[in-house]
Amino acid sequence: MNNAPDVTAWGKFLISRRIDELRKIQRKARKRWSGGKHVHKLRTHARRLRAAAEDLRSCISNAQQLIDESKDLGHKTGQVRDADVLIRRLRGYRRFAGPAERAEIDTVCEPLFKQRKAARKPAKDAIDEIGFRKPK
Amino acid sequence: MKGRQIRLDGVRTPKETMRRIVSVRFAEALSLAPALKAARAEPLHDFRIACKRLRYALELFGDAVKECRAAERSLVGLQQSLGDAHDCDILLHMARRCKASHLANRVKRDRERAVRRAQRLWQRSASDGGSFNSLILLTGIGTRKA
Numbered sequence: 412m413n414n415a416p417d418v419t420a421w422g423k424f425l426i427s428r429r430i431d432e433l434r435k436i437q438r439k440a441r442k443r444w445s446g447g448k449h450v451h452k453l454r455t456h457a458r459r460l461r462a463a464a465e466d467l468r469s470c471i472s473n474a475q476q477l478i479d480e481s482k483d484l485g486h487k488t489g490q491v492r493d494a495d496v497l498i499r500r501l502r503g504y505r506r507f508a509g510p511a512e513r514a515e516i517d518t519v520c521e522p523l524f525k526q527r528k529a530a531r532k533p534a535k536d537a538i539d540e541i542g543f544r545k546p547k
Numbered sequence: 548m549k550g551r552q553i554r555l556d557g558v559r560t561p562k563e564t565m566r567r568i569v570s571v572r573f574a575e576a577l578s579l580a581p582a583l584k585a586a587r588a589e590p591l592h593d594f595r596i597a598c599k600r601l602r603y604a605l606e607l608f609g610d611a612v613k614e615c616r617a618a619e620r621s622l623v624g625l626q627q628s629l630g631d632a633h634d635c636d637i638l639l640h641m642a643r644r645c646k647a648s649h650l651a652n653r654v655k656r657d658r659e660r661a662v663r664r665a666q667r668l669w670q671r672s673a674s675d676g677g678s679f680n681s682l683i684l685l686t687g688i689g690t691r692k693a
Contacts, residue, residue: 421561425607462550462603466568469555493637500634504653515647519638 422470423546426477429460430543440538450488450534451495457481460543471546480541487537490530494523548593550600551575565608569615570686572601577688583669586662588636595629598622615685617678625668631661 433456440449461481468474498520505516553571558564576597582590602622605615635658642651672678683689 418555418558418561418564421564429607458599459603459606462600463607465550465600466553466572466604466607467555467564468553496634497638497641500638504650508649508653512647512649512653515642515645515650518645519641519647519650522641 422467488534494527621672621678628665
């Protein structure tokens with residue numbers, strides 16, 4: 412770290428603000444775990460924190476740790492979220508599909524339901540376990 | 548795709564830092580924008596991520612770059628369309644694996660629409676007087692090569 416003091420303090424402030432936002436959503440996701448809305452919000456905030464830590468890497472000492480934790484959280488909750496998004500899209504298609512296409516959609520949906528179910532536990536564990544330490 | 552490393556050596560104020568970060572992220576998005584033309588899955592995905600990095604940088608600095616709000620809104624729209632195209636790429640792969648030809652055709656059409664939306668939005672934003680004007684003024688980088 413070789414920045415002007417103003418820049419370093421400002422960088423730390425911005426990162427800490429991102430961590431506060433993320434922790435708030437994390438608390439909500441822990442309390443009301445449904446695998447839906449909160450997971451999406453949490454993933455978005457984790458991406459925001461990761462982007463901020465990458466941009467301001469030279470202002471804080473624990474940037475790499477924050478990047479890794481955000482990445483880990485994103486990865487572990489990604490399977491649930493991806494399956495949700497794709498299932499919703501397929502359901503939308505199904506409403507306008509003929510019988511042959513509906514059968515195809517059901518076939519494609521099946522592994523997505525399994526993926527979502529299998530991914531819920533690791534996602535919940537990640538939400539419970541991963542903590543984000545503010546820069547000193 | 549990994550984002551470009553940003554060096555902050557020599558910057559003395561938050562304002563300079565902000566300008567440097569936005570410049571790097573804007574340049575990154577511009578350099579990947581040609582992916583919109585060929586619209587192949589992987590380069591389009593990289594471009595989507597670069598747009599996301601630029602958007603997050605603008606969001607991070609909030610009111611300090613409020614002149615870039617219109618650019619931020621364009622990036623949100625762009626990300627929505629590129630995200631739709633990305634979802635379609637995943638579904639297309641799954642549909643082909645399951646030999647679901649009806650579904651594959653529908654997804655292909657949906658993808659084309661999403662890509663066209665993104666192309667139009669990018670062109671509009673990067674044109675003279677478009678929403679990226681504020682980014683050009685802030686960073687001193689032109690959009691001609693896009």
